[in-house]
Amino acid sequence: MTQTHTDRIDDLDQDLSVFLGYEMKRALSLIQADLARVLGELGLRAVSFSALTVIVQTPGLTQSALADALQIERSNLVTLIDELSERNLIVRAPVAGDRRRHALMPTAEGQRLARVAGAAVAAHEDRLFAGLTEEERRELQRLLAKFRRTA
Amino acid sequence: MTQTHTDRIDDLDQDLSVFLGYEMKRALSLIQADLARVLGELGLRAVSFSALTVIVQTPGLTQSALADALQIERSNLVTLIDELSERNLIVRAPVAGDRRRHALMPTAEGQRLARVAGAAVAAHEDRLFAGLTEEERRELQRLLAKFRRTA
DNA sequence: TATTGTTATACTCTATAACTATA
DNA sequence: TATAGTTATAGAGTATAACAATA
Numbered sequence: 001m002t003q004t005h006t007d008r009i010d011d012l013d014q015d016l017s018v019f020l021g022y023e024m025k026r027a028l029s030l031i032q033a034d035l036a037r038v039l040g041e042l043g044l045r046a047v048s049f050s051a052l053t054v055i056v057q058t059p060g061l062t063q064s065a066l067a068d069a070l071q072i073e074r075s076n077l078v079t080l081i082d083e084l085s086e087r088n089l090i091v092r093a094p095v096a097g098d099r100r101r102h103a104l105m106p107t108a109e110g111q112r113l114a115r116v117a118g119a120a121v122a123a124h125e126d127r128l129f130a131g132l133t134e135e136e137r138r139e140l141q142r143l144l145a146k147f148r149r150t151a
Numbered sequence: 152m153t154q155t156h157t158d159r160i161d162d163l164d165q166d167l168s169v170f171l172g173y174e175m176k177r178a179l180s181l182i183q184a185d186l187a188r189v190l191g192e193l194g195l196r197a198v199s200f201s202a203l204t205v206i207v208q209t210p211g212l213t214q215s216a217l218a219d220a221l222q223i224e225r226s227n228l229v230t231l232i233d234e235l236s237e238r239n240l241i242v243r244a245p246v247a248g249d250r251r252r253h254a255l256m257p258t259a260e261g262q263r264l265a266r267v268a269g270a271a272v273a274a275h276e277d278r279l280f281a282g283l284t285e286e287e288r289r290e291l292q293r294l295l296a297k298f299r300r301t302a
Numbered sequence: 303t304a305t306t307g308t309t310a311t312a313c314t315c316t317a318t319a320a321c322t323a324t325a
Numbered sequence: 326t327a328t329a330g331t332t333a334t335a336g337a338g339t340a341t342a343a344c345a346a347t348a
Contacts (some may be wrong), residue, residue: 012220015208016201020276021182023295028179030302031172050167058168100324100329105236131301138194144174150282151181251306251347
C-alpha cells in the first residue's frame, strides 16, 4: 500500500503512462536494447537482420522494393546492402532486361545466418516475454497487428 | 483468398511480423508520426511534452531526477530545459540548502499548455486507436505495462 | 571525493537533393 | 521523361568525457 522511496523515484513518469504511445516507447526501448545485444553477437544490427530476412524470404527483390518493405530510404539502404555484400551474405545480381535494377539474392552463408539469427531473435523474445502468458503474448501480437491495419 | 499485386508488395515484410518487436516498432512509428504533427501545432516535441508533463505533475524535481524519469542523459536535458524556460513554461528555481541543484517549476502558462497538450495527445490516441474496441485498447495498455514490469 | 548542471563532441539514424545510367 | 541505384550532406537524436561550482 505504501510506496518506498525508490518506488516513488521510478514512478515520476507515471502520468505519462496513461498514454499508450509512451508505454509502447518504453517497452520497445527494452526490446531493442536486448535485441541489439543478441544480434551484435552475430555481427548484425536490427536493420541488417531485417533486410537479410526479407531477402532470404523474397529472393530476387530489388533495392527499391526492399526499401519500401522496410520503410527506409533507398539512399540509406545502399551502405546496408554494401555491408551484407561484403560479408558475402547476399549478392547484387543483374536483372535480365533492366540493367538499372539489382536482384538481391542470399548466398548459402546468408541463408544460414538468417536461420541462426532468426532463432536467436525468437529466443530473445521468448526470454523477454516470459513474464506474459502465452495467451497474453499472442494477444499483444494480435492487437499490434490490428492497430497497424486500422490506424 | 487470392492476393492482389499490391497486397503482395505490402506484405514483403510479413516474415518479420512474427516478431513482436518488429510489429511494435512499426506501430510506434505510426503513433510517433501523428504525435509529432499534433504536438508540433503546439510548438512542442514529444520529449518536451513529456518533460513538461512530469514537471507539472512533480513540481520542484531536479534536472537529474527528470533525466532519470524520462531516461535521457542529463547533458541532453540542458537544451530541452533551456527551450521550455525561454518559452516561460517552466523556471529553474534555486533549492534551499543545495546551490548545485535547480528545482524545476512550471509557470501558470506551462500548466495551461500541459493541460491543452495532454488533451490533444489523448485525442490523438483516441483517433489512432479507433480501430480497436475500448476493451482491446485497455488490454493493449495493460499488456505493455505488464511487459515493462516483468521484462 | 562525489554530485549537479553544463559544454563540447562524436556517433548513429534519418531525410533530401542531385547525379549516372538506364529505360 | 521517368526510374533504380548511388553519392553527398544536413539534421535529429543520443552517448561520453570533461569541466566548474558546490556538497
